[in-house]
Amino acid sequence: MIEKLHYSSRTTEVDGSATQIVNGYQQSTLNTDENMVKIFALIIDALALLSSAIKRLKAKSEQMYYDDIRDEKITAFYFLLVSFSHHPDAVIKAAALRLLEIFEQYGLEMKNEGFTTESSLLNSMLADYKKPQLLDTIALVPQCAEYIAALQEAQDNFETNRLSFEEAQGQEGTLENATQLKKTVLDQINGLLVPYLNVMEQLNEPVYGNFARTVAEITAANNQAVKRRKKKDNTPEDGE
Template sequence: MKKVITSARVTELGDIANRLSELYKKTTALQDDNFLSTHFSELEKQGKAITAAVKRDSVLSKLKEIDSRRDDAVRVLSKLLTGYENIPEQTLKPHGERLAAIFKKYGVGITDENYSSESNLIESLLADFATEEAVASVSALAGVSQALDNLRKEQNVFAEARAEYEKARSEWENQPTATSLRKPLLEIVNKKIIPYLIAMQIADNSKYGSFISAASKIIESVNDVIRGRGKK
């Protein structure tokens, strides 16, 4: 029976923990083994904790991704207005200069601000572009209205995602991170459960053999993924 490759990712360890725990719960013949019962109970607990921690990480990752899209919307608007500001067509140039001047009060640098500051600055920017004088120029320049609409959309999406993140974060206080759970889980599997099963395979294969075979396949399926990743 092979041990889990130590370079396994947190998500892969969580997968192993959950699958092994389910396998053990379905193996009625081993429920009277106090050693396995104790350690699989802990393994199940660790697996659920990793699943929850990974979910928390994914919420933050999603927020960063949405913020990146919002930043892109700011940059698109900036490039569009710069083009109109310098356009040689005299019927369009004044409109471009007017809108570019509004944008320059904020600049692309707002994308480097923290979430709260950037959100406030974007709201202020959009309000400036909604004034009567600005709206006339926006209407005169193809693509600007669409760029502003897209920025508004991404701003709203970010606001919703951040509200979800803040709500979740209030529930995460003092919860372990996925990374901090990695080592303890790996030790339960590699240093406790697997050595014990190897010994029991020799001592009472008729009782433990079937479970060990199924558990080995679970571990090997993940090890194959890890080895395949290393070959890329």
């Protein structure tokens, strides 16, 4: 008997397992079975939507990652300037204070702004530091040029990945989310495909047996991964 896919499976696990099942079906000779054709038409359509939803989540996750790096570079640059603003060397101290004054026009709080506002503030600040009259001042503060370059790189990386994020945001309100789509795919596999294959394998093993065993292996492997994860999550810490 084929196991049903566990409903605690992650969206990526369902996406991966369903993709394997679809690939197995497409390589089989079962496309002459009208019931299988109808079942897989539903699964394939829902799977395409699920895969797209996962890509949207990935785009959002990556943008948050690049924003976190950007925020880290902003903080590091700020504290570099604060540190050297207390330097015993009067020349270095004066240079750091001048650069810190520019930074404070924008404020460390820029990190708390939305993506667009933060980008605008950061781009403006970086443009200020690129002004020719500040080159000598920047050169006086140790590592300052390197910190500015790192901040510029972080901002460039953020903007490079911005398009895919904006596309994901634009679709977010009009399309079903990954959790809803995962349930749809699970319902179709568990409620339609698995019961049908379990019956047909017994009625006509020569025709359905190979594919039924393939699906059984895929669902069993998926469920085993879910069980291992649950067991790991429930393992007490040492000393408990």
